[in-house]
Amino acid sequence: xxxxxxxxxxxxxxxxxxxxxxxxxxxxxxxxxxxxxxxxxxxxxxxxxxxxxxxxxxxxxxxxxxxxxxxxxxxxxxxxxxxxxxxxxxxxxxxxxxxxxxxxxxxxxxxxxxxxxxxxxxxxxxxxxxxxxxxxxxxxxxxxxxxxxxxxxxxxxxxxxxxxxxxxxxxxxxxxxxxxxxxxxxxxxxxxxxxxxxxxxxxxxxxxxxxxxxxxxxxxxxxxxxxxxxxxxxxxxxxxxxxxxxxxxxxxxxxxxxxxxxxxxxxxxxxxxxxxxxxxxxxxxxxxxxxxxxxxxxxxxxxxxxxxxxx
Amino acid sequence: xxxxxxxxxxxxxxxxxxxxxxxxxxxxxxxxxxxxxxxxxxxxxxxxxxxxxxxxxxxxxxxxxxxxxxxxxxxxxxxxxxxxxxxxxxxxxxxxxxxxxxxxxxxxxxxxxxxxxxxxxxxxxxxxxxxxxxxxxxxxxxxxxxxxxxxxxxxxxxxxxxxxxxxxxxxxxxxxxxxxxxxxxxxxxxxxxxxxxxxxxxxxxxxxxxxxxxxxxxxxxxxxxxxxxxxxxxxxxxxxxxxxxxxxxxxxxxxxxxxxxxxxxxxxxxxxxxxxxxxxxxxxxxxxxxxxxxxxxxxxxxxxxxxxxxxxxxxxxxxxxxxxxxxxxxxxxxxxxxxxxxxxxxxxxxxxxxxxxxxxxxxxxxxxxxxxxxxxxxxxxxxxxxxxxxxxxxxxxxxxxxxxxxxxxxxxxxxxxxxxxxxxxxxxxxxxxxxxxxxxxxxxxxxxxxxxxxxxxxxx
Numbered sequence: 001x002x003x004x005x006x007x008x009x010x011x012x013x014x015x016x017x018x019x020x021x022x023x024x025x026x027x028x029x030x031x032x033x034x035x036x037x038x039x040x041x042x043x044x045x046x047x048x049x050x051x052x053x054x055x056x057x058x059x060x061x062x063x064x065x066x067x068x069x070x071x072x073x074x075x076x077x078x079x080x081x082x083x084x085x086x087x088x089x090x091x092x093x094x095x096x097x098x099x100x101x102x103x104x105x106x107x108x109x110x111x112x113x114x115x116x117x118x119x120x121x122x123x124x125x126x127x128x129x130x131x132x133x134x135x136x137x138x139x140x141x142x143x144x145x146x147x148x149x150x151x152x153x154x155x156x157x158x159x160x161x162x163x164x165x166x167x168x169x170x171x172x173x174x175x176x177x178x179x180x181x182x183x184x185x186x187x188x189x190x191x192x193x194x195x196x197x198x199x200x201x202x203x204x205x206x207x208x209x210x211x212x213x214x215x216x217x218x219x220x221x222x223x224x225x226x227x228x229x230x231x232x233x234x235x236x237x238x239x240x241x242x243x244x245x246x247x248x249x250x251x252x253x254x255x256x257x258x259x260x261x262x263x264x265x266x267x268x269x270x271x272x273x274x275x276x277x278x279x280x281x282x283x284x285x286x287x288x289x290x291x292x293x294x295x296x297x298x299x300x301x302x303x304x305x306x307x308x309x310x311x
Numbered sequence: 312x313x314x315x316x317x318x319x320x321x322x323x324x325x326x327x328x329x330x331x332x333x334x335x336x337x338x339x340x341x342x343x344x345x346x347x348x349x350x351x352x353x354x355x356x357x358x359x360x361x362x363x364x365x366x367x368x369x370x371x372x373x374x375x376x377x378x379x380x381x382x383x384x385x386x387x388x389x390x391x392x393x394x395x396x397x398x399x400x401x402x403x404x405x406x407x408x409x410x411x412x413x414x415x416x417x418x419x420x421x422x423x424x425x426x427x428x429x430x431x432x433x434x435x436x437x438x439x440x441x442x443x444x445x446x447x448x449x450x451x452x453x454x455x456x457x458x459x460x461x462x463x464x465x466x467x468x469x470x471x472x473x474x475x476x477x478x479x480x481x482x483x484x485x486x487x488x489x490x491x492x493x494x495x496x497x498x499x500x501x502x503x504x505x506x507x508x509x510x511x512x513x514x515x516x517x518x519x520x521x522x523x524x525x526x527x528x529x530x531x532x533x534x535x536x537x538x539x540x541x542x543x544x545x546x547x548x549x550x551x552x553x554x555x556x557x558x559x560x561x562x563x564x565x566x567x568x569x570x571x572x573x574x575x576x577x578x579x580x581x582x583x584x585x586x587x588x589x590x591x592x593x594x595x596x597x598x599x600x601x602x603x604x605x606x607x608x609x610x611x612x613x614x615x616x617x618x619x620x621x622x623x624x625x626x627x628x629x630x631x632x633x634x635x636x637x638x639x640x641x642x643x644x645x646x647x648x649x650x651x652x653x654x655x656x657x658x659x660x661x662x663x664x665x666x667x668x669x670x671x672x673x674x675x676x677x678x679x680x681x682x683x684x685x686x687x688x689x690x691x692x693x694x695x696x697x698x699x700x701x702x703x704x705x706x707x708x709x710x711x712x713x714x715x716x717x718x719x720x721x722x723x724x725x726x727x728x729x730x731x732x733x734x735x736x737x738x739x740x741x742x743x744x745x746x747x748x749x750x751x752x753x754x755x756x757x758x759x760x761x762x763x764x765x766x767x768x769x770x771x
Contacts, residue, residue: 005609087655107657108534112609128659130534168534192537196528 001293003122005112006131007172015176019141022282022289028065029284039068042295045098045120047089049075049105054256054280055125055134059102062287068295071096086110090117099295103127121294129165135255136169138286140177142279143213146251151178154210157199158239159217159263162189162228166255167217171197182211185239188228204238205245215253216241216263236262243267251275317475317506319702323421323452324445324478328758330358331714334371338380338718342387342708343688353385355714358757362710378752378766380718384687387706388420388715388753392510392697393485393564393588393643394668396422396453398444399437400429405648405735407441410668411450413646413734415761417668418717418750420706421452421698422646426463427486433458433469435477442478451755454480454701456510459498463487468498471505480701481508485564486618488514488546495550499559508586508701510562511550513571514619518542523659525567525598525620533602533611535658538620544570551578551585562700563587565645567619569629576638586700588643589630591671592740595678596621600740601658613654613661614740617647634693635685641696644671648736665740670727672719674741676748687721716754723749 001014010018028036044063048056056072063070073093084092086105093101094117101118103111104125111124126132143150155174161167161183171181175198182200183190190201208214219235229235242265246252252264252274260266268274333355340351340363352369354362362369371377391414397405405413414422424441426432432441438457445453457474459482461467471482482498489495489511498509519542524530526537547563551574554561563575566589578585601615615621633639647664654661672694679685698705706715727741753761 009608085652085656087652105657107659109609109611110657112611113657116610128534128657129536165534168532191531192526192539193528193531196532 003115004133004290004294005115005122005124007133007136007169007176008131010133010176012176015137015140015173018137018286018289018293019144021292022141022285025065025285025288028288029281034065035067036065037067038292039063039066039295042068042099043097044068044070044100044102044291045093045096046070046072047093047101047103048073048125050126052104052125054283055104058280058283059125059287062284063291065284066288066291068291071098086114087117090114094118094120099298100291121298123290123294126165129163129168131169132165133169134283134287134290135166136173137290138279138282139170139215139253140173141286142253142275142282143251145282146275146278147212149178150174153179153212154182155179155213155215156182156184156208156211157215157217158184158205158241160189160220160228161185161194161217162191163220164217168197170215171199175199184208186229186235208245209247211250213251213253214241214246218255218257219259219262232262239263240265241268246271246273248273253279256280317478322478322480323454323703324442325449325452325756326445326447328760330757331355331754331759332357332372332375333378334369334375335378335380335385335718336369337366338383338385340385340708341688341691343692344387344705344707345709347708348688353708353716355754358714360708360710360712360714363708378718382720382722383751384719384721385708386418386691386717386719387695387708388717388755389418389672389694390698390703390706391419391422391644391646391668391671392641392701394422394424394646395427395648395664396424397648398428398441403650403735406448407444407453408448408450409733409735410646410648411448411453412761413666413668413732415450415753415755416733416750417670418672418719418753419451419668420715420717420753420755420760421454421703422668423454423456423480423697423701425483425485426456426458431458431462433461435470435473438474438477438479450760451753454703456481456483456485458482459484459489459509460494465490465494468501471501471507475505475507479507480703481510481562483510483512483564485510485512488512488516490516492549492553496553496557499553499557499561502559508560508562510564512564513543513546513550515542515546518545522620523616524601525622527598527623529598529601538618540568540570540622540626543568543619544574547571548574551575551583554578554585555581555583558584560584565590565593565619565643566630566633566639567593568622568626572629572633572638576633579638586640587638588641588697589634589639590643590645591667591674592617592621592665593619593630594627594634594642595674596740597624597627598622611658613656613658614665614738614742616658616661616663617645617665617740618663631679631684635689640693640700642671642675642690642693643697644668648734649738650736651738654738664738666732666734666736666738669732669734670739670741670746672750673725673746673748676721677746681747714754714757717750718752719748719750721748723747725749
């Protein structure tokens with residue numbers, strides 16, 4: 001795998017391979033010294049054009065546990081704010097000879113565009129409302145750990161699908177793994193034509209009890225440039241996953257950060273059905289696996305320093 | 312001092328150039344208006360079509376160049392009622408010289424420039440300066456459509472009467488809709504005084520919002536905000552109703568969807584004085600083209616980003632049918648050059664627009680004429696019809712007419728962009744495609760405006 005730009009380009013075998021590798025890395029996180037030398041001498045550059053703490057630190061930890069060097073480049077306070085174009089930013093950063101660029105932007109297709117401008121492997125950490133492939137991979141990994149095989153499973157993705165790159169990637173990934181996916185939310189937050197991804201669309205939670213997995217999305221207030229729902233109160237009344245709606249057999253997921261009392265009630269977040277912290281843990285090992293996939297087969301770009309001989 | 316009235320003979324401006332002295336021999340002459348459709352000799356003397364005769368029958372006048380037209384088609388040169396020459400203010404994208412060179416290379420003898428420049432063409436002095444620039448630099452005739460509202464602000468009318476006297480062919484806020492129905496109504500009322508077409512970019516911004524492409528399955532899959540078809544068609548219907556009420560004369564720019572076609576057809580049935588144009592890209596491409604790219608997976612082609620956006624196959628078919636039936640009157644390129652660095656950005660950040668002058672004929676010929684969808688004669692008619700809508704003489708191939716001619720090789724197969732572009736910009740939605748049909752020579756206003764490099768004179 002040269003880059004990870006979208007789930008669309010992964011088949012089931014590739015997803016399973018990444019999950020299996022992630023499982024093999026899980027043991028590293030439990031060690032006293034949480035490090036393996038797999039990517040020693042490689043440079044991973046985190047290029048984030050959007051605020052992100054958890055995804056960025058998850059990638060940073062993943063890279064460090066594989067012994068890679070990590071450089072964080074945040075768009076705020078940088079030349080980007082002085083009007084530098086994405087292309088010039090990437091060309092400049094190329095001079096640092098990164099082996100991988102992990103990029104998050106508010107623009108669909110930007111990761112694929114960056115892949116044209118750099119010899120480094122590019123990992124998409126979220127491109128606008130398009131995709132967030134490592135999120136989908138860690139969600140598949142989490143579900144494989146928790147419920148096993150996803151063939152025939154019913155997964156409901158509930159909430160603001162319109163603004164969600166997580167929803168797009170997860171619909172594709174869950175379906176690749178054999179699950180049937182339903183997206184559900186207010187009609188104003190379901191994009192027209194989303195059925196083209198292969199999912200079902202529902203506007204009420206009436207059939208939610210049939211789901212094996214309930215995946216709640218964050219109400220993205222930061223993306224709301226118009227009033228898509230009359231009030232958050234009405235949204236919660238219609239779509240909140242709470243103790244009344246969540247059935248005991250169901251697994252509850254959320255990409256974080258959770259708005260308690262909006263898309264999820266506090267009691268379900270804290271319930272044993274919620275695997276939200278498992279997802280965060282999975283994030284590190286899955287991103288280790290992804291970085292390993294895109295980097296392990298590659299020649300190290302700068303000539304590695306000779307090992308000091310220990311005679 | 313009251314301004315002089317509009318004079319159509321003065322409305323188009325072109326740089327002085329020596330009048331052509333030519334004999335085009337044995338070309339297949341096709342002019343749907345005169346009915347000619349057979350090999351002929353055409354003699355041009357002093358920039359005027361002097362004779363049209365049987366092949367091999369005409370002698371070259373002394374000193375005239377002989378152009379071998381055998382195996383080639385000679386057509387009336389095209390007229391484009393909708394281009395962006397980017398002057399004043401955006402000369403890094405295009406200027407009068409490069410834009411009209413592109414027009415000539417595409418077989419056009421006349422183009423009409425839109426006013427969404429910097430500053431906006433909304434006053435007589437700006438219009439005068441542009442006409443002066445065209446009189447210096449224009450390879451083909453250029454006409455101007457100043458703005459309907461000052462600075463395209465949508466709230467105050469421009470001095471339409473003075474602009475009209477200064478040569479305005481009509482008025483448009485192109486690039487933006489006239490959002491307020493009340494404002495457009497005033498323009499329609501004022502049109503009774505000034506004359507001139509009101510050309511409308513139809514878009515309801517409360518529906519199109521920050522959309523980057525057509526709203527549909529492709530936008531849903533790509534996670535791009537969509538521009539719904541109804542953002543255009545509701546405004547077409549609204550403005551057709553206003554035009555009918557005020558008995559005004561409106562022209563719908565760059566129709567993109569089936570709903571708009573229906574609205575125009577219905578207005579025409581009701582007797583509204585309405586006309587419409589469609590672009591080659593909306594006739595040849597759909598929203599799928601945005602991601603159909605050889606540049607790599609997930610790459611979105613910003614050359615496919617335009618406003619209105621490329622829509623679905625059903626929309627494309629409806630546009631083709633409307634062009635055939637006459638619901639849509641003419642083809643207009645909406646030639647919209649942008650610099651490379653402006654387009655070399657993520658799709659959502661890229662400006663809207665594609666160049667079109669150099670590929671219009673070849674694209675329509677390749678995609679619609681060769682597969683037998685539209686007849687060549689009909690395409691030629693629709694690529695020249697814009698002139699009549701603006702009250703300008705339509706290029707004709709007959710003795711006594713000024714030489715506005717384009718000679719094309721319908722067999723020539725070429726890759727768009729292989730030899731670069733005459734335009735200053737290269738944001739062409741057909742870039743990299745192989746097209747059939749190439750313009751070899753263009754005469755505009757009686758002068759040779761373009762000659763393909765390989766085309767040499769065979770005698771003099």
